[in-house]
Amino acid sequence: MKFDFCIIGATGMQGKIAAIDLIKSGYTVFMCGRDKSRIEHLLEKYGKKVTFAYLDLRDHKNAKKIIKTSGSKVVINCAEGDWNIEALKIFAEAGVHSVDLGSDILMTKKQLAMNNALKKKRLIHITGGGSVPGIGNVMLHHAAEKFDSIDTVEVGFAWNSNIKKFVVPFSIQSILEEFTMIAPYLHNGKIERIKPLDSTVTVYHRAIGKQKQIKVGHHPETYTFYQYCKNKGIKNLDFYAGFPEHSTKKIFPMIELGLASKEEIDFKETKIKPVEFLTELLKKVKMSKGYTETENLWVFIKGKYEGKNRKILMECVVPPLKGWGDAGCNIDTGMPASIIAQMIYNKIIDKTGSYSPEYIVPVEPFFKELRKRKMSIYENGKVIN
Secondary structure (H helix, E strand, O other): OOOOEEEEOOOOHHHHHHHHHHHHOOOOEEEEEOOHHHHHHHHHHHHHHEEEEEOOOOOHHHHHHHHHHHOOOEEEEOOOHHHHHHHHHHHHHHOOEEEEOOOOHHHHHHHHOOHHHHHHOOOEEEOOOEOOOEHHHHHHHHHHOOOOEEEEEEEEEEEEEOOOOOOOOOOHHHHHHHHHOOEEEEEOOEEEEEOHHHOOEEEEEOOOEEEEEEEOOOOOHHHHHHHHHHHHOOOEEEEEEEOOHHHHHHHHHHHHOOOOOOOOEEEOOEEEOHHHHHHHHHOOOOOOOOOOEEEEEEEEEEEEEOOEEEEEEEEEEEOOOOOOHHHHHHHHHHHHHHHHHHHHHOOOOOOOEEEOHHHOOOHHHHHHHHHHOOOEEEEOOEEOO
8 A cells, every 4th residue: 555645753742743733634644653552542543544664764775675565655753863863864765755743954954955855756856844943934924025124033932831830842862952952153244153052131022922042052043034034134043932930840851861962872782872762761751631722923023115114924733633742843844844744745835955944935925824733923923813
């Protein structure tokens, strides 16, 4: 049997969200990962609409074989971002279109550099098809068209929960990088760098309230947004991450104890990376009954239009969704990846090559699909989808 879509990293949170969204949209899904036990309930619930195969991206030859076996023409890569460039090479060899959830700046550059090679193969790749990057990129596209010149772009996320108890937010590896990696940002046309925790400010966000946020540096938007806006004279560009206090109080000790390290250590005659051990350990952390999350993804642009100063604040407010309680606000990452993959499958997106979303994802259809999933897009306080 051939399946409409193939998902890599399908046993993780984002992979499961993307799979369920695709199934509910009427498609069949070939789920690939390393821990079948985490999706047994989905395989039983959805029957012939879904199947599973063990896949390890470290084995290129077998990974390519499995992807071809799926019969899918579009792959969603929900594996950790560290594997995105290797995964893209496998997808190109397998002859399939692909979407991933985003890479750091260096890897994003490598993926975009494969543009000509993918065009020759008539393949489409979109990197950063989740929340931020993802929804934020499409909001930038929408707003940037309303400026003749752009001075400043700020982008970020903020979230909170109704029960003040720690739950793993998205990928703990990505979160720890946000707190620890030196953050490059554009200030008066020059690249500056700062330690994230030295940049803390308190900001109000719709549906969230006042919250502390920090500049973070590994997000690809600080590269792709600049490329997209440089012809309009952009001089300032920052990415901000906002976390509730009850979450940061748990994250700080992890960093202090060295659990964010990717450096291998010896443990009982084997080598392990502390952050990988932490990732597996935190998979056992369960949500409290009734726990829900709300998130605000936002992009602020300041510039000029027809000689007058203009400011636009774009926001995507992601509320708790009935039936998705165990996913929290992660729905705004897995679902957009599903939407974009469907656009490729249905040839709504048909321009071959390698892109970040602001260049290729059509704004209005994308916003419309978000609205179907209860995600509201605001432009200066007014819902536009």
